[in-house]
Amino acid sequence: MGEKIKKGLAYGCAFIIAVMLLAACQGAPDDDYDEDGEGKGRQEEKVEEDEAVKEKEKLYVFTGYYISEDKETIANYVIYCYADGTLILESDENKTGSWEEVEGEKITLNIDGKTYDALPDEDKSHYNFVYDAKMGELDLEIAMRCKVGDLSTYNELNRIETFREPVEQLVKKYEGTEGGIIFYGGSNFVKWTTMEQDLSEFPIYNKSFGGSSDATRSYYAPRLLYGSNPDMIVFMSSTNDWTDGNGLEEVIEIKQKFYEDTAKNLPDTAIVIMSATPNPLRYFGEYHDGMVACDEWLKAYCEEHENFYFLDCKDALSANDGTEAVAEYWIEDQLHLTPEGYEKLAKLMRTELGRICQERNLTWE
Numbered sequence: 001m002g003e004k005i006k007k008g009l010a011y012g013c014a015f016i017i018a019v020m021l022l023a024a025c026q027g028a029p030d031d032d033y034d035e036d037g038e039g040k041g042r043q044e045e046k047v048e049e050d051e052a053v054k055e056k057e058k059l060y061v062f063t064g065y066y067i068s069e070d071k072e073t074i075a076n077y078v079i080y081c082y083a084d085g086t087l088i089l090e091s092d093e094n095k096t097g098s099w100e101e102v103e104g105e106k107i108t109l110n111i112d113g114k115t116y117d118a119l120p121d122e123d124k125s126h127y128n129f130v131y132d133a134k135m136g137e138l139d140l141e142i143a144m145r146c147k148v149g150d151l152s153t154y155n156e157l158n159r160i161e162t163f164r165e166p167v168e169q170l171v172k173k174y175e176g177t178e179g180g181i182i183f184y185g186g187s188n189f190v191k192w193t194t195m196e197q198d199l200s201e202f203p204i205y206n207k208s209f210g211g212s213s214d215a216t217r218s219y220y221a222p223r224l225l226y227g228s229n230p231d232m233i234v235f236m237s238s239t240n241d242w243t244d245g246n247g248l249e250e251v252i253e254i255k256q257k258f259y260e261d262t263a264k265n266l267p268d269t270a271i272v273i274m275s276a277t278p279n280p281l282r283y284f285g286e287y288h289d290g291m292v293a294c295d296e297w298l299k300a301y302c303e304e305h306e307n308f309y310f311l312d313c314k315d316a317l318s319a320n321d322g323t324e325a326v327a328e329y330w331i332e333d334q335l336h337l338t339p340e341g342y343e344k345l346a347k348l349m350r351t352e353l354g355r356i357c358q359e360r361n362l363t364w365e
Contacts, residue, residue, distance in 0.1 A: 053221035055298060057083040060099075060107065064120070064131065065145040067162070073187045073210050073336070076133060076243045078141050087111070094286050107146075124148065136281055136334030160219050166209045167220050174187040174205050177187065178229050180364070181205070183352065184221075185236025186212045188277055188337055202353060203364050205230070212362035213240040214251075217256040225262065231362050232270040232353070233262070234311070237298060238331070239276055239335070242287040251290070252297055263307065270360055272353070273298050274311045278318040280325040309356055317341060 053262050054314050062079040078090045081099045089095040089111055097111040107118040118127040126145050133140040180203035187210035196204045207224045214237075225233065241251045260269060274293040275298065276283055283291050295312070302310035314322040317329055317337075329341030337345065359361070 001322055005188040020240075022164050031334065038119060060127070060131075060146050061081050062144040062146040064277065065162075066133070066135065066140050066142055067196075069209065073333070075140075075211070077131065077133065077144065079131075079144065079146075081107070081109070085315070089131075100107045111364050114333050118144070118146065120148070139333045143183075159218055163209055163212060163216055163220065167223060171223055173205060174224075174228070175177055175325065177205055178202065181232040181234060182207050182228060182230045183236075184208055184217060184225065185234075185235045185251075186210055186238040186240055187335075189236055191336055192342055192345075195346075197348055199353070200344065201350070202357075208236070211240060213238055214254050215241075217266050218254070218261065221258070221262065221265075226265040231360075232265070232272060232356065233266070234272045234274060234349075234353075236261075236274050237276050237294070239279065239282040239287065240289065242290060245299075248290045251294055255294075255298070256301070258299070259308070261303075270307055270309065270356055270362075272311050272356065273302060275299075277337070278314050278322060278325060279330055279335050280327070284325045299318070309352075311348070313345060313348060313353050316344050 058080050060081040064077045066075040066117045081087045087097045087099045099109045101107045109116045116129045118129040128145050131142040131144050133142050183206045185208045190210040232314035275295045299310045302308040319326050331338050
């Protein structure tokens with residue numbers, strides 16, 4: 001891992017440790033401490049457990065995804081079946097369970113107290129079943145699929161093809177445009193249908209596509225960013241980065257490569273990186289600690305690199321110093337903003353983008 005990543009991880013880890021120490025100082029249940037008042041090392045135990053999981057042998061990997069009717073929201077589901085009979089489902093809320101195989105007939109998976117039978121298709125090349133999932137208040141049926149004898153069925157190239165059509169539509173829509181401010185993110189930017197109206201003082205080109213992660217946006221950056229010579233880019237630090245089975249280190253590596261490529265291709269462009277949106281489903285859910293640490297890394301990265309600016313949306317879109325979600329800012333799925341949420345985000349954007357434009361002497365007729 002590069003020195004920049006190491007330094008960034010140090011920022012993030014230091015932040016998490018500080019929060020843990022503060023919580024300890026405020027008091028904790030007696031059973032969290034030994035006779036001398038010392039902590040039992042739960043954080044160390046969790047690290048050891050995580051490392052043990054990484055070392056376990058995977059025998060099968062099931063993958064699936066949800067795409068909304070408007071094709072603006074994509075959620076990923078990955079199930080790792082290990083040789084010891086355990087499994088882990090990685091999605092908006094990670095789950096554990098068990099599995100067993102009747103060779104050539106079926107794989108039985110037990111997830112969160114429910115049993116599923118994955119059956120082979122006609123040519124016996126894949127196992128398939130439908131997983132009952134929830135996204136916020138939405139009930140979903142996710143088609144899960146696993147290639148027999150090959151763990152490589154899930155990869156970013158498969159997801160890239162999913163976005164090819166909406167990307168080409170964006171290329172045609174903004175053909176010939178240069179300069180201005182490009183918004184480049186996922187579904188919370190896509191669903192911001194009043195963006196140009198809310199930010200009317202700026203020339204806005206919204207080149208976002210729903211369900212995308214930094215890996216997919218990096219892949220399509222030559223088509224959507226580099227030839228447009230924008231004055232400014234606003235990147236969304238998408239919560240989708242965490243639903244592909246990536247940990248903090250992998251997420252940071254993807255982001256750093258993306259930002260370095262962008263700076264190399266657009267050396268005079270202001271690059272604004274927005275923090276993770278503090279949504280109830282992911283930020284205040286399964287991925288909270290990783291997202292907080294990643295935001296700390298992003299802030300440090302922007303401070304250390306010319307033309308980079310960190311835009312923290314946490315306080316604007318949450319309550320009590322960023323520790324609680326605000327229900328009225330999020331729609332039913334607990335992931336996407338309501339009109340009230342967009343109003344708060346627009347107010348923040350007008351202030352911060354205006355400040356950056358003034359600093360860089362950016363004006364438009």
